[in-house]
Amino acid sequence: MATVMKLVHRNALTSLMGQHCLSFSSAAAHRAAGVRAAQAFPGKVKIVEVGPRDGLQNEKTLVPTEAKIKLINMLSESGLSVIEATSFVSPKWVPQMADQVEVMKGISRKPGVTYQVLTPNLQGFQAAVKAGAPEVAIFGAASELFSKKNINCSVDESLQRFDEVMKAAKEAGVPVRGYVSCVVGCPYEGKVAPEKVAHVAKRLYSMGCYEISLGDTIGVGTPGSMTKMLEAVIKEVPVSALAVHCHDTYGQALANILVALQMGISVVDSSVAGLGGCPYAQGASGNVSTEDVVYMLHGLGIQTGVDLSKLMDAGAFICQTLNRKTSSKVAQAACKL
């Protein structure tokens, strides 16, 4: 029996044996499922706060530079370790990010916090480095149509463009984070094949991105499609280099994040106060709220390093500035109880 035990799945045996019974009743299986579900989570999760960039970029109201700087400073104080500060895109395309240089130069850089910026091309990268950016990010898409409509070129062409950025970043010793959008669905193509997502993720990773954030851009994913997509990507990219960027447009974000964690993912993107609506569904929500994610993670005993009440303060501040209600349910409930 001892030799048999070495060959079968050790965890299954421990959990089943722990029930002091070797019966195959569904009750035993469900109890074991409970035990496994309990063991399935990472001890720590890194939150990548995208509110100041992804969030604000999708808000209609133009936010003054000082307010952006104050928001980022408040977020820095809340314990977050990665904050997406701004984007070095042409102000012609994204007016909200026109003050990119002032923001980068104006924020108080807290030691231990990484301030990441988007750089869609070499020019943007050079401007970012000049403005003092310590880390950059590039955005690919898993959907051809989305790539063409969003950045006017095919997926392959965009990856070639990023090659230039990757080379320059390597030379400058600047880490690069890669994003893949439309990992579950595309507003134009509909369903996106998991293999396509895996292909783009693998390319970005092989090009030198240290982390790949998989984005459910229109929030259509569910634990079903999320699992299938992650299974395909995990075959090509180590799970420790993966992150999930879930949108809450259909209310599925936290459930999707939960299954991602159960699959070994330990990096989650989110946006304070759920800033940033969905450009493809007017009035609908976009980014998942950092407060709601942190609430769930802390409830699971997972460490994040984030102080929820300081985070909520930052959310309250930016919502006041934008004159809008928070999209975070935790923030809504906590101030009313």
Next chain:
Amino acid sequence: MGNVPTTVKHCLSYEQLIEDYPWLRRWLQEDKTITGHAYPEFVKIVEVGPRDGLQNEKEIVPTGVKIQLIDMLSGTGLSVIEATSFVSSKWVPQMADHTDVLRGIQKASNVQYPVLTPNLQGFQDAVAAGATEVAVFGSASETFSKKNINCSVDESMLRFEEVINAAKKRQIPVRGYVSCALGCPHEGHIEPSKVAEVAKRLYEMGCYEISLGDTIGIGTPGSMLKMLQRVMKDVPINALAVHCHDTYGQALPNILTALQMGVSVVDSAVAGLGGCPYAQGSSGNVSTEDVLYMLHGMGIETGVNIAKVIEAGSFICSALSRKTNSKVAQARSTACCDASL
């Protein structure tokens, strides 16, 4: 390999292993399923919008509107719709028209219309009005019980025993609810053992199903897991349901956790009707539309047509002059592209 004992060499062949220990194949297969989080193939949705939902809406809804809502829901494929509550209209004015509602709806043959009956009087009124299924509400929190129904948990159980005995005589099934299963607005943390105790009592008294309610929505997958693990020791899993509130946005991950534990009955309210009486302006019930979207996306069958539920939701929100709480309904109504999968 030359120094490996014969027994080990023998065991190193998987095929030989399975031949020697036939039970192992099933065990290993079960493990794969567990690792991959097996989900139920079918989930029964218990629609609580017309009762739990409307009860927590400020605006008094006309009887005709309530009846139309229930009739619309009856056509969606839902098999259980909580229609009304036989409580004193002094306490719950929204449910004052309970008899008219129950008599006015067009009862579909494959749908159950349970009604709340807090005591024997309510039960008798319900039966007189044609009720064929009833529900009783216990609490895992002593303070909540006292503040909500003015008696201790034990006293409430005695009251429910009368109802359940009367129901048994008439062969009327009784569903039991346990509120504050994951936390109480007055007591804070609630011990899973207390939830199990109340659930077990209701089950042993004769309730066919026990719905465990996160009344203030503070639960997370962590606390849901612990509570269910404890309750499952005393009540069979196929007799359990979860009633998650979305006040802190945790309802869907909590429901997902429950499904992973083997629960296959989920309570929800169309359009997420019903706010939280303990957090003014916050949401309460989870939206049926959002739950359906998740379940269908996971390949879990429910028998419910989500588009028809969205229609019913749109109707009642219009009647209440309020926006839906369902994110699916919001997205579907404004999406510029057919992005749904």
